[in-house]
Amino acid sequence: MPGLSIIYESAHGRQEEQQVDPARIDLRMRAVTNVDLEVVRGNAELEVIELSKNQLDSIELSPLEECTKLERIRLRSNRLHTLNLWPLMQLPNLEEIDLVDNQLKEVNVTPLVGKCRILLDDTTKVTIDSVLRYLVGGKETTQFQLCKSSGDELATSPRIFWNDYSYLAKPMDWSQINFNTLSLIETIEPRCWFRAQKGFLEGMGIPELAGFDGDPSLLINDSEDALDFESARNSVFDRTMVLLEEQLQEEGPTLFLDVQQMARSRASKLIPLVAELRDREMKNVILPVGGNSVHLLPLWQTHYGMELLRVLRYGLTTDTEGLALLTKNLESLRFNLGTKEIDVGDNQAPKRMSDGLLDYIYSMASMNYTDSRIQR
Numbered sequence: 001m002p003g004l005s006i007i008y009e010s011a012h013g014r015q016e017e018q019q020v021d022p023a024r025i026d027l028r029m030r031a032v033t034n035v036d037l038e039v040v041r042g043n044a045e046l047e048v049i050e051l052s053k054n055q056l057d058s059i060e061l062s063p064l065e066e067c068t069k070l071e072r073i074r075l076r077s078n079r080l081h082t083l084n085l086w087p088l089m090q091l092p093n094l095e096e097i098d099l100v101d102n103q104l105k106e107v108n109v110t111p112l113v114g115k116c117r118i119l120l121d122d123t124t125k126v127t128i129d130s131v132l133r134y135l136v137g138g139k140e141t142t143q144f145q146l147c148k149s150s151g152d153e154l155a156t157s158p159r160i161f162w163n164d165y166s167y168l169a170k171p172m173d174w175s176q177i178n179f180n181t182l183s184l185i186e187t188i189e190p191r192c193w194f195r196a197q198k199g200f201l202e203g204m205g206i207p208e209l210a211g212f213d214g215d216p217s218l219l220i221n222d223s224e225d226a227l228d229f230e231s232a233r234n235s236v237f238d239r240t241m242v243l244l245e246e247q248l249q250e251e252g253p254t255l256f257l258d259v260q261q262m263a264r265s266r267a268s269k270l271i272p273l274v275a276e277l278r279d280r281e282m283k284n285v286i287l288p289v290g291g292n293s294v295h296l297l298p299l300w301q302t303h304y305g306m307e308l309l310r311v312l313r314y315g316l317t318t319d320t321e322g323l324a325l326l327t328k329n330l331e332s333l334r335f336n337l338g339t340k341e342i343d344v345g346d347n348q349a350p351k352r353m354s355d356g357l358l359d360y361i362y363s364m365a366s367m368n369y370t371d372s373r374i375q376r
Contacts, residue, residue: 004043007208008035011055023069026050037063044069052076052098062087066085069093076119076151077101077300086111086180099124100147108163110184122146123173126158130203131181131216133162134195135188135358164203169229178220178232185217194356197255201240204233208261209240213253213354218243241267253353254281254303255361278303281352282330286338287323294323294339300361301352304333309368 003019010016011031018028022045027035032054040046041063047070050060056078065087066071073088079230080102088094089111096117099107106125109118113132122125126144128136141157148154168177181200188196198218201209212219219236248254248270254277262268281302288295295317299305308329314322327337352361 001353004039006035006039008032022046022238024048031055032371040064040067042066046070048149049074054078056080058082064088065090067091071095073097075102079103083107085109088112089183093348100151101149117143117145119145119147122148122154125161127161127163129168131184131196131200131201133147133199135192136160142369164205166205166229172175174227174229174232178222182217182220182222191356191359193358194354204236206237208258209244209267211253211256212240212243213247213357221251241270245270248277251277253357254278255306286340288342289339289341292319294320300365304335313368315368
């Protein structure tokens with residue numbers, strides 16, 4: 001197997017050249033201050049890069065983006081103070097990246113969420129872009145391994161800090177943020193689109209419109225690169241308004257639209273349509289009742305119903321006593337609540353929204369539940 005010739009600079013002030021195995025680049029403890037990985041671009045054999053115990057203060061990882069067999073990247077015990085992980089997002093076999101004992105105050109791990117083990121100093125701030133805010137749970141946080149400066153591993157998971165896009169736009173061009181976000185959205189399953197759009201719009205400072213039930217990539221204009229953050233925000237705002245108007249005209253969901261905030265902006269033009277649909281959807285609510293169990297999913301799918309259920313701390317079902325309380329509260333709002341008898345286990349609610357939004361509602365309802373009379 002022919003070797004690769006890697007050129008690097010050392011702390012001795014010299015440019016060095018080292019022959020390495022194409023499957024395993026090992027430059028440990030060579031006082032490396034700078035290394036050019038361009039020679040490995042597109043290398044289909046590379047599995048491990050070992051650069052631990054050197055003096056690197058930065059490293060460009062973009063030559064690795066097509067190294068599809070790469071499994072491990074070891075950068076422990078260097079002087080790294082910043083690191084761009086986005087070139088690693090599409091690597092299908094990456095299992096681990098070791099960044100312990102560096103000078104990294106902060107690392108944006110967004111491109112690697114849910115994909116590989118990441119070893120970090122316990123003092124390193126772990127950040128993730130807002131588009132993933134409602135997609136990252138306990139399972140994903142187990143991929144992080146915090147370590148003390150001594151190298152000892154800790155049992156705790158890191159606290160996650162969420163990057164809003166105004167923050168990201170300070171050191172980075174919007175064109176790069178645009179590209180990164182669209183690339184990430186392409187990897188998100190349709191069932192998770194609603195969570196992604198909610199995180200993205202909140203991160204853009206537009207939480208009042210975070211009720212779009214469709215492909216979140218449609219919120220971003222990939223041809224508008226040369227923008228500052230405020231211009232980009234306005235562009236996203238306008239595209240979201242157009243998409244929401246189409247959704248409302250097709251009698252889609254009105255959930256998570258904040259009309260009080262919308263009234264303070266050009267989104268106010270959507271408020272009459274939102275109000276009309278919210279009244280109409282309540283008139284069509286019929287709750288399935290099987291035995292002593294009342295199924296609340298149809299009510300969770302409405303704006304007023306969701307608001308009431310959250311206040312009352314109800315989950316996905318209640319009993320007849322709980323139904324009476326719901327009926328009383330809704331009558332005070334001039335809404336009549338219908339019910340129908342069903343066979344036990346037959347609970348097919350009318351579908352007015354995507355599976356992703358329904359899944360998000362299920363999660364909300366499960367976390368909302370507190371009453372011992374109410375079944376999950």
